[in-house]
Amino acid sequence: MAPPVSTFVVLGLLARRPGSGYDVAAFAEKTVRHFWPISRSQLYIELSRLEELGWATGTAVQQDRYPDKRDYETTPAGIAALREWLDESPHRQRQRTQDAVMLKTFLGSYMSPDRLADQLRDYREQAEKLRAELLAVVEHLDAKGPTGPHRFGRATARYGVLQSEATIAWTEEAQTLLDVERGHDAS
Amino acid sequence: MAPPVSTFVVLGLLARRPGSGYDVAAFAEKTVRHFWPISRSQLYIELSRLEELGWATGTAVQQDRYPDKRDYETTPAGIAALREWLDESPHRQRQRTQDAVMLKTFLGSYMSPDRLADQLRDYREQAEKLRAELLAVVEHLDAKGPTGPHRFGRATARYGVLQSEATIAWTEEAQTLLDVERGHDAS
DNA sequence: GATTTCATGTAAGACGTTACATGATTCA
DNA sequence: TGAATCATGTAACGTCTTACATGAAATC
Incomplete structure (x- = not known):
């Protein structure tokens, strides 16, 4: 079963800018929000999925002044999967508008x-x-x-x-x- | 719990043009498709919901040359509910785009x-x-x-x-x- | 002979939102 | 003192799509 588009949203954001879920959320707000909004909860779900798929790796980072966090970055397999999805023919790519x-x-x-x-x-x-x-x-x-x-x-x-x-x-x-x-x- | 917007989409379509699910689907294609697409299955689900809520009534119609059908029309309570929803302040009305x-x-x-x-x-x-x-x-x-x-x-x-x-x-x-x-x- | 029109629904399951839950640190 | 920043996740629930299921009549 192919992952939903939102998985590739997060994968793509991570490829462009590795970091914690918190970082990715901020990046998403600045970039993809107006054409593919993603909720914070969904974002964390997608990050877990990316790790399960071997498309990203997460590393626990201990911090003193701030809460501990988990930094993510894409794997070569992740980049390959991203490229494959991007090249897919657009026939099934829904464009959804609800207004x-x-x-x-x-x-x-x-x-x-x-x-x-x-x-x-x-x-x-x-x-x-x-x-x-x-x-x-x-x-x-x-x-x-x-x-x-x-x-x-x-x-x-x-x-x-x-x-x-x-x-x-x-x-x-x-x-x-x-x-x-x-x-x-x-x- | 307030019904989802799709309920009001169907309610509104029905108010403008009563008819069978099939008719409503055709009307939706011509009118709301580009800002609120609704799948055929969802449409039938919403029609049932409207009947349960007392916002529309369905009447079975027997036909000779074509399959039997069920014609719907809005009730006064339905129109009142529609007006109420329309007048609601827009603060929570999501505008979702996925592209x-x-x-x-x-x-x-x-x-x-x-x-x-x-x-x-x-x-x-x-x-x-x-x-x-x-x-x-x-x-x-x-x-x-x-x-x-x-x-x-x-x-x-x-x-x-x-x-x-x-x-x-x-x-x-x-x-x-x-x-x-x-x-x-x-x- | 093939396609479109008419006509309705169920079932499975993924998708995604909202609310809940926590809490230190920094800045105004 | 209050708000924003940093930081992550679960639980519950509704939403919605896709595939399945059927079949006669009309039109090209």
Whole structure:
């Protein structure tokens, strides 16, 4: 049975940056969060799985001032498995989106226009926040020069920027729609 | 315990268009698929749940030429529950995205540029296909005039169009990146 | 003759989230 | 004094997908 994609998320993060579960979690937040969020608990589960599979090794590290930890790094077998998965043909690679705000918009005729407007405002603010965060990431990575592995992180951050901008543009459109519905209600 | 969002997806679809599970599935494909895909099995599970909750009623219908079926429609209690959920503050409404192609891009330094290019081409083609489908939906709904519940379906379709366009634009950017990496490899 | 449409469900099992559980150290 | 950082994991539970199971009628 093939491991779930989340296993490869953690494997990939570990390949790029070895460290403790805590470290990987922080790295994930900065990098893959906007296209493959992973919960902390799931992360630790995946780390155990990677060790069982022989795709990573963990080493207990004693610390004085901080809690003891376990540092992980990928094995050659792990890197091989990663490469194999990456090269797999994309036919089964699901792209899943679940967006409750869109659902609410779709069912907007059952809502008061004001309530919908509130939710769309929040939605827009979230998108603006994400856009700002990712723009900062892009800028930071640009400072590292035009080549190397971080270029790929830049590309995925750019993806998030473009998606956010599309979302922001959409909220403008949707606002117009609400104005029409309101006008209709009032007439 | 509050039902999962998928329950409200089905409830909402049913409110907009009563019918058999088969009918709802077809409607879902045309409308919510790009922001809240639901599997056929899950759909039938949700329909049962709606009946248990008293949010919808099912009626067995005998047919001659086709298999017997069960038609569903929402109850007043169902509509009330739907409105209540829609008005809920959005603080806990997850927006989940999982995108394997982005993950592969992020880990592009472990792939051959050609393999990545293949996957990005597929990705772009999918986005173009989705965009075309949704543009057709928008056009179809525009023919129905400027007001009414279908306006909301138009809005969500427009969202998909804008997202697809952002994706397509991004693949252009990413292509440039690959060219750089290739050039770098060759140098 | 092959494919699509119509039509519904169960079973198995993986996936993944939330809450629970703990606790020293550092910084504001 | 309160919050954030560091650090890991379990338990319970619901969610959701995939595969299995069936079969007539209509269309190309």
